[in-house]
Each structure stands twice: as C-alpha cells, then as structure tokens.
Amino acid sequence: MNDTTSSRATRVLGIAALVSLAFSLSFGLIFSPPEVFQADSVRLMYIHLPSVAVAYSCFAVTLLGSIIYLRNGSTFWDLLAGAAGEIGVLFTAFLLISGSLWGKPTWGVYWQWDPRLTSTAVMFIMYIGYLVVRRLELPPDVRSRRAAVLGIVSFVNVIIVHYSVQWWRGLHQGQTIGIDTQLDGLMLFSLFLGLVSFLVVGSWLLVHRFRIAWLEHQLSAQGMERAIAERRAEGGFGLSGSGA
C-alpha cells in the first residue's frame, strides 16, 4: 500500500484526464474556427459549458449523498457528498469567471443582474455555505445532518439555474445543446471534447477529494479513540489508587 491517495484506477483516470485536456486545449484554442458574430471569444464556450456540466453533476452527487446519509447515516455517502460539494463549488467558480470574461466582448459588460447570472451566483454562495456548515465545530453527526439538509435544499437552486433562461427573459442565451443545436461540426466536436475532458478531470478530483475526506475522518476517529482510552486509563488509575 502506498502513502498517497492514488491507486492504479486513479492513475489511469489521471492520465486520461491529462490526454483529454491536451486534446481539448488544442481544439478549443487552435483547430476550432472563430464564430461569425462572437469571433474568437466563442472559444470560452469550450471551458464554460463543461464547467457547468461538472458543477451540476457534482451537486447531483451531493444531493444523492445527502439523501442517502439522512436515510441510513452512511459515513461514505456523507463524505462523498462533501467532496462533491467542494468540486462543484470550484467548477462553479470556473463557470462564473469564464462567463464574465465571455460576457465582456459579447454583451459589453462583465456582469449583469440577469436571471441566469444571478441564480448562478446564488447557487455558488449557497454551496459555499454548505461547505462552511461542514466545517462547523459541532458533534460530527449533528454537523453531517445539517449539511445533508442544506445539500438537499441547495439543489433546488440548481434546477432554478438550469431553467432560468426559459422561465425569465434576460441577456443570457438559451440552452446551447439541444435537439436543434446549430453549431459547426468542428465547434460541436471541440465542445464535446471539452465536456468529456472536464468530466474526467472532475471525476479524478472527486476521487482524490473523497479519499482525503476519508483520511481526515479516520484521523479524527483515531484521535477520539485515543482520548477515550486515555480517559479510561485515568479512571482505572483513580480507582486502584482509591482502593490502596
């Protein structure tokens, strides 16, 4: 057993992530053509949409983990929910950064209080709140239960973000990928490559983040066991001392 959080499976996943990212970068920055109206700024789409896909997937894992934890108290699902929440927040940050950089040449502003942008910012803040709750100084089961409730409630906002372009009018364009997608072949391929590479990278990060959470949990349990053993030893010494 090695002294890392990697295994054969994660090494394979890591290599796949690096290779797919290299292809994604080449197609996103070099091989794909500029768009007629947006020119080269459309290249930000190849990191913007994949970031959305990873963030949504991670928040779905957080939702699933939170539900299962509330049902059976499984540590595995609690830790997985927390790990996915952190990766989701990271990719939501990518989404906001790439989105505002794409917004400036397209709309003339970095930020607009548009329904999609605003609901995304709210989603980002809610999941940061979720991560904060996971670090509160509370008994572990109380903390995990509160985090699980927040992990479930926060997912409502993911649905609002997704449908915001249909429910309200705003600056943000509608869904890019759908039945009537009108993207050039190479642009569509670059976008697909971006989606695949980001999902592989997201999975690799999630596995490592989960394993770190597992190790932290084991260390904390170890500390707790040691403290109980010390208290017992102190108690035993006191009893024998009083009997002498």
Next chain:
Amino acid sequence: MHWEFVIAGYVIVFGLLAAYAFFLVSRGRRLSKQVPTDRRRFLD
C-alpha cells in the same frame, strides 16, 4: 479578435485547476502517512 479574454479565461481556469490538483495530491500524501494502512481501505 478578443484573444485577451480567451487567454485570461484559459489561464485562470487551468491555473486554478492545476493548483487545486496539486493541493489535493500533496494533502493526500501528507494525511496518508498519518493514517495506519488498515484504515485506508479505499486504496485496496
């Protein structure tokens, strides 16, 4: 056209991604050394 925004976006996103990946790997390495092997069953 607009390459400054494209480059900024890619550099920030990939830079943060690399930094976070490095942080995870190094933190995992540090924690693994503190936890006995029988408590690291996810690696089996």
